[in-house]
Amino acid sequence: MDQQPPEDQGRSAAAGGPPSCYRHPGRETGIRCTRCERPICTDCMIEASVGFHCPECVRKGSGTGHHPAATRPRTLAGGRIASDPRLITKILIGINLAVFLAVSVAGRDLLEDLLLFGRAYTDDQAAGLEGVAEGQWYRLVTSMFLHEEVLHIAFNMLGLWWLGGPLEAALGRARYLALYLLSGLAGSALTYWITDPGQGTLGASGAVFGLLGATAVLMRRMNYDMRPVIALLVINLIFTFTWSGIAWQAHVGGLVAGALIAIAMVHAPRERRNLVQYGACVLVFLAVVAIVVGRTAVLT
Numbered sequence: 516m517d518q519q520p521p522e523d524q525g526r527s528a529a530a531g532g533p534p535s536c537y538r539h540p541g542r543e544t545g546i547r548c549t550r551c552e553r554p555i556c557t558d559c560m561i562e563a564s565v566g567f568h569c570p571e572c573v574r575k576g577s578g579t580g581h582h583p584a585a586t587r588p589r590t591l592a593g594g595r596i597a598s599d600p601r602l603i604t605k606i607l608i609g610i611n612l613a614v615f616l617a618v619s620v621a622g623r624d625l626l627e628d629l630l631l632f633g634r635a636y637t638d639d640q641a642a643g644l645e646g647v648a649e650g651q652w653y654r655l656v657t658s659m660f661l662h663e664e665v666l667h668i669a670f671n672m673l674g675l676w677w678l679g680g681p682l683e684a685a686l687g688r689a690r691y692l693a694l695y696l697l698s699g700l701a702g703s704a705l706t707y708w709i710t711d712p713g714q715g716t717l718g719a720s721g722a723v724f725g726l727l728g729a730t731a732v733l734m735r736r737m738n739y740d741m742r743p744v745i746a747l748l749v750i751n752l753i754f755t756f757t758w759s760g761i762a763w764q765a766h767v768g769g770l771v772a773g774a775l776i777a778i779a780m781v782h783a784p785r786e787r788r789n790l791v792q793y794g795a796c797v798l799v800f801l802a803v804v805a806i807v808v809g810r811t812a813v814l815t
Contacts, residue, residue: 537569545738548572557685557737561596562589591736592780593788594687603688604679607695608672611719614660615668626717631658631703633712634814647707647807648814655707655807659699661717671719678726685733690780690792697799698725698773704803705768708810721765725773727751732777772799 536542536556544556548569560567590596599605618626631654632646647654662668683691702721710716731744755766779795 543740557591557681557733558600560591562591562593567591590685590687591733592686592690592783592792593785594690597684597688600684601680602683603692603695604675604683607679608675611660611662611668611672611675615662618661618663626661626663627715629654629657630661630715630717631655631706632715633707633710633810635713635715646712648712648811652807655700655703655803656696658703658717659696659719659722662719663717667718671723674723675719675726678723678730682726682729682733686729686780693793693796694725694729694773694776694780695722697776697796697803698722698728698769700803701725701772701799702765702767702769704806706762706764708806709764710762712814716762716765718762718765720762721769724751724766724769725776728770728772728774729777729780732774733781736781775799 534544534554536544536559537553538559539556542556544554546556546560546567547554548560548567550568550572553569555567555569559569561570561573562568614629618629632651634646634648645651662671679691679695682694686694699719699722702724706716706721727744727748731741731748734741734744751766755761755763776795776799779791783791
């Protein structure tokens, strides 16, 4: 990889604007390595005892004993630096594609067995399907990986790839996976709570909107220009509330959950990081359970 000499690093940014990452020219950043003071982006920053280090300083510090924190590289949220920062994102995309192909081959019956129904019964007789209210809670999860049309899965998987990679690198694998799954669950729970119980819903949109909310929180934390992500959020919300056939409840539920979890992930104090981060995840999960239990009691 070609690199700029130290005296030229950051000069590629516009005059008066934030410098660019020395390893990724064109990526504006407000973060600098606390050892060499070179500008670094979220993909390059490695948490140390004080501030963040760049990959080169981490390699130079390994084995010297002078910077013990640098020998244990961590992400912004305290996760471990992975050799493949998009592994979980690739796995999630693979699962979605595999389920899409399986449904395409198996047909409508498999789709109806896995998508989100609240309670597909009338007052007099069964409508032919059972739902979450009948005890099929698994539908809250399986519906997150279902797509009925090529365009639907294409948009969601592109969003997952674009948003998921940087978030996975910044949070670490475990925290990123928790963010994705809980955002999707929150979207399913809000859909179950508000929509007609006989209306089937499906899609990864709730989880993807959670990644969008988390991206906004992360960019604010890194002092990045917020205009691109705000524009993207506004456009998606316009589509959410104007296009027919979209379960806006899943989008809103995922967005709110993703933003709240991300706040805990990137703003948790270092000395209580795990408590705050995983505590926030537990609270979101308990809120999901409470919504599902309450709605089920009403429907039954």
